[in-house]
Ligand code: ADP
């Protein structure tokens with residue numbers, strides 16, 4: 001009975017292939033064995049015979065086998081035999097895609113389709129499929145088919161009937177490329193801070209090495225189980241993996257978020273509201289009091305500028321990177337979580353991340369790869385085309401620091417380690433939060449020096465905000481009542497008692513619901529606003545003025561071209577908030593304002609009151625640099641014989657030139673720590 005069904009299955013596939021896939025089969029035959037896969041679209045099979053589709057889902061092993069046999073049996077007009085081919089089924093339509101979290105025991109043995117993002121991928125390495133043994137006693141040869149991961153040896157020799165020993169002849173054995181990957185649920189399918197789940201995928205033969213970490217893929221294959229073991233041996237628990245039949249790599253056209261016609265109408269209606277900009281800002285983390293500027297920046301970051309391709313092939317990012325540096329306990333983490341939930345593709349991670357991939361990516365050799373190297377994607381790769389929010393970014397690993405430079409500006413991460421060389425995409429916006437270097441801001445130190453990140457890294461942020469926790473009775477009372485109201489609102493929704501007064505709730509509830517907002521943002525990404533001449537002129541003027549302000553007292557360039565790019569991105573994002581194709585006057589003004597605020601926050605030289613972005617870039621303000629230079633000159637002048645200058649004389653000379661004794665001591669202290677000044681003997685100073 002079962003053989004007849006087998007035959008009819010094979011015959012059905014043979015009919016199907018000769019009728020509908022004749023060209024594809026011929027093409028495969030021509031390029032065989034360089035190419036060895038025939039792809040069959042699920043819908044074609046369904047049109048031909050829906051029953052075959054059901055069979056594929058329910059009895060995939062048998063069905064795929066029959067299809068492969070059918071292909072072997074087809075009469076080809078050319079002299080080739082398709083001995084060793086794969087049939088790969090793609091674009092499953094019949095059933096919904098299964099999420100990793102929804103996999104249940106009834107799926108075991110079935111053909112399923114999973115959607116995810118590749119998180120890990122091992123190197124491609126050969127795997128033994130048919131072992132060729134020689135009996136060392138009598139020389140008899142025998143073959144044993146290998147499946148699974150365990151090595152199977154002959155029980156006894158078929159020739160002399162003794163139990164070996166046997167020798168594996170590698171030349172005569174057959175191998176197949178093999179790779180293990182892990183996919184993770186895509187961020188847009190997760191809500192409310194859910195942790196994404198993973199599932200392992202076994203990939204073999206000609207589809208190995210196709211996807212890299214960060215790729216969004218659909219995996220079609222058979223769900224298999226294997227018995228878990230612990231130190232005592234086998235257990236009753238089973239784990240699952242997918243035996244991959246086909247991988248579909250989705251690049252641009254990945255459906256972000258489903259938006260219905262009705263929702264689309266609502267979005268367009270909202271976009272025409274005169275107050276839309278403010279309404280969006282008010283919908284960002286409404287439970288956090290204040291931070292007008294920060295919330296405006298978050299808004300623009302969520303909507304983002306437009307990436308550009310230049311004729312020379314290079315690319316300019318459209319994503320806006322922002323950094324919040326602030327005292328502890330002022331709501332930074334809360335804001336980050338909110339933004340990451342609001343973003344259509346948000347990934348939340350901590351700088352102190354526990355995964356080996358960290359923030360960027362890593363090549364590791366661990367249990368997952370069974371001895372092979374594994375390439376693993378970190379937060380910025382997983383957030384490709386979305387927002388990565390990184391809390392405590394100042395605590396990140398040193399290897400992440402260097403990789404982050406490339407990840408933020410070129411938006412890719414290059415890895416070359418062991419057998420792995422790869423370039424992963426990280427086209428995402430970064431929202432980082434950090435505490436000041438000494439835990440809290442010290443108001444007497446320039447702020448630039450208190451941010452514990454390299455200047456080169458800082459300069460890659462479009463906007464940097466510093467948030468200080470200064471006691472202020474009036475403000476504190478407002479924050480307090482705001483927090484009280486949030487808590488009350490939470491309690492009410494717990495108990496489901498409607499006793500709240502409308503005015504209180506108004507502050508806490510977002511004007512636009514998060515779900516709607518997410519769709520609005522996703523929808524806005526289709527709009528690519530262009531600068532109007534007026535907006536262009538305004539931003540150019542602002543930028544040139546800023547640069548000129550630095551020139552007057554010969555201060556080194558205070559503003560770099562990065563600020564101009566930031567302005568453009570911000571203005572574009574502003575236009576997107578009302579789904580407008582034109583970046584107009586008001587967009588330029590908003591961008592300029594917010595950049596001004598940020599410069600004030602961090603770039604202002606506290607001693608001259610001038611804009612000095614260089615302070616950020618080098619960590620030292622201009623006036624301070626002048627003092628350092630003067631002090632080094634004094635030391636060199638007074639240091640006659642090379643044995644050093646007397647500290648006392650240096651202080652006196654410096655005071656004559658207008659540098660206070662305290663400053664001198666501070667600077668000397670700092671320069672000694674950096675090794676710029678050495679003390680050859682107590683009380684004497686020499687420049688290094
Ligand atoms: P941080 O990450 O800056 O150290 P958190 O985000 O963990 O701080 O905030 C600590 C708590 O204080 C959170 O529960 C947050 O809601 C509350 N909080 C701090 N500042 C505000 C504010 N301005 N408005 C409302 N709640 C606040």
Ligand code: MG
Nearest residue numbers: 329332333391
């Ligand atoms: Mg925090």
